[in-house]
Amino acid sequence: MSRKSLNLAVVTDGRPGNRVQAEGLAQAIARLQAADMRIHDVDVNPFWQTLSLRLTGRGLGTAPDADIVIGAGRRGNLIAAQARRAGAKAIAILNPAVPLRWFDLVITPEHDGLRGDNVLTALGSMNTMSQQRIAEAAQGFTPLPAPALTILIGGPSKSADFNVQELIADITPFAGAGYHLFATPSRRTPDAAIDMLRASFPRMVIWDGAAPNPYPGWLHLAQAIMVTRDSVNMLSEAAATGIPLYVSGTGRVAEKFTRFHATLQARGITRPASNGPDHWEYTPLHEADRIAPVVLERLGL
Numbered sequence: 001m002s003r004k005s006l007n008l009a010v011v012t013d014g015r016p017g018n019r020v021q022a023e024g025l026a027q028a029i030a031r032l033q034a035a036d037m038r039i040h041d042v043d044v045n046p047f048w049q050t051l052s053l054r055l056t057g058r059g060l061g062t063a064p065d066a067d068i069v070i071g072a073g074r075r076g077n078l079i080a081a082q083a084r085r086a087g088a089k090a091i092a093i094l095n096p097a098v099p100l101r102w103f104d105l106v107i108t109p110e111h112d113g114l115r116g117d118n119v120l121t122a123l124g125s126m127n128t129m130s131q132q133r134i135a136e137a138a139q140g141f142t143p144l145p146a147p148a149l150t151i152l153i154g155g156p157s158k159s160a161d162f163n164v165q166e167l168i169a170d171i172t173p174f175a176g177a178g179y180h181l182f183a184t185p186s187r188r189t190p191d192a193a194i195d196m197l198r199a200s201f202p203r204m205v206i207w208d209g210a211a212p213n214p215y216p217g218w219l220h221l222a223q224a225i226m227v228t229r230d231s232v233n234m235l236s237e238a239a240a241t242g243i244p245l246y247v248s249g250t251g252r253v254a255e256k257f258t259r260f261h262a263t264l265q266a267r268g269i270t271r272p273a274s275n276g277p278d279h280w281e282y283t284p285l286h287e288a289d290r291i292a293p294v295v296l297e298r299l300g301l
Helices: 016-032 046-056 073-085 131-138 164-176 191-200 215-221 232-238 255-266 287-298
Strands: 006-012 035-041 068-072 089-093 105-109 119-122 148-153 180-185 224-228 245-248 270-272
Touching (some): 006 016, 006 073, 016 035, 016 089, 016 232, 068 073, 073 089, 119 287, 131 215, 148 164, 148 191, 148 232, 164 180, 224 232, 232 255, 245 255, 255 270
Parallel strands (some): 006 035, 006 068, 068 089, 105 119, 148 224, 245 270
């Protein structure tokens, strides 16, 4: 007997790093079971929403009507908790900062250290980078000249420092070995850092933000990938390729990031960029696909 089609609602605070984790899980569930997926970005006041749920059992926002509501970010998770009061299965992505019992399941990065009977953990962050998506993204691209190094550049944050001089030093041996350089900055990348990279590597191709971000295609077509150590999301997405993955930087990161990097290295997924060019193989990291069947089993679906 075939399973029924599911109605999935993804509810987020609109932050791309949160949204991609919830969307990645929803897509992985839909690959296992027929599903209709809707995405909602919400803007509710977390304090008043939490107070309303505690005092009245009802929230202030409008909870979507769905079989499974996947929240991400505090605002999205609170709407998911509200939907559970109305009969939906509720999943919180990341620490919801409210009682875990408000949700059927909570899914957080392993390095965050959150534990509980209804908590599932992922290595890094779930994302939408399935093998199919990566391959499809590359179809419209002219093959990159080989060997190609795709560089994903983050920037400073409260959890990590960023040092463009270190990045330049890490890239230099690859350029000297004949690698063609393709770089995509993020919203956190300082303009001055991009200017320094252009000056150091005049032939580097740097995405300027004017066209859709090419990095899913560049990931698939590269022979090596380098990511600055400040971004768990970018590292998790790059690890979905199985392509040699180098981590650039030695600056300060939060302790939980240190645990994440140690696990990636221990599993043979990453190596320090300062080691220079090398080649190795590892099993691509697809945490959303690993977790999705566990979610369906735990929810009785």
